[in-house]
Every structure is written in structure tokens, then in C-alpha cells.
Amino acid sequence: MYVCICNSVTDSDIRDAVLDGVCNMRQLKHSTGCGSKCGCCKEMAAEVLQQSLAEARQSKLQLPVMQMA
Ligand code: FES
Numbered sequence: 001m002y003v004c005i006c007n008s009v010t011d012s013d014i015r016d017a018v019l020d021g022v023c024n025m026r027q028l029k030h031s032t033g034c035g036s037k038c039g040c041c042k043e044m045a046a047e048v049l050q051q052s053l054a055e056a057r058q059s060k061l062q063l064p065v066m067q068m069a
Contacts (some may be wrong), residue, residue, distance in 0.1 A: 003034065003041050003044050003045050003048055004032070004033070004034040004035060004041040004045060005040075005041070006033075006036075006037035006038055006040075006041070007032065007033035007034055007036065007037065009032045009033065009034040009041075009045070011048045011052075013032055013034075014028065014032070014034070014045065014048045014049055014052055015048075015052045015055070017031045017032055017052075018049065018052040018053055018055075018056050019056065022049075023053060024049075025042070025045065025046055025049065028045060028049055
């Protein structure tokens with residue numbers, strides 16, 4: 001789904017940005033342009049960002065622990 005119409009940013013783009021290290025709205029704006037024009041998308045973008053960060057944290061918790069032999 002499109003989150004930012006002005007810059008054609010989707011929820012998937014935001015999830016990808018989080019996987020690339022984005023962790024706040026300033027970084028998301030810099031990385032994708034989301035929110036850089038009319039600003040109508042900022043609230044929705046913040047929600048998707050928050051959810052994506054929570055999912056990323058959760059998946060990191062589920063990664064296997066590397067064991068030193
Ligand atoms: S909809 Fe995102 S800046 Fe306009």
C-alpha cells in the first residue's frame with residue numbers, strides 16, 4: 001500500500017528501509033523522501049515505521065545464536 005503518494009513510498013519500502021538501518025522519521029525522510037513534500041503521510045509513515053521496527057526487533061530475537069566451537 002502507498003504511504004506517501006508524493007514520493008511513491010510504500011509500506012514495503014519502509015520495511016526495506018528499516019532493514020537497511022533506518023530507525024527514525026528523519027532517516028526515513030532522507031532515505032525514501034517520505035514526508036518531504038506535502039507532509040500528509042507523516043502520521044501513517046510513523047505508524048508503519050514503528051510497526052516495522054517492532055517486527056525487525058522481533059525477528060532479531062528469533063535468530064539463532066552463533067556458537068563458538
Ligand atoms: S504524501 Fe508524503 S509528502 Fe505528500
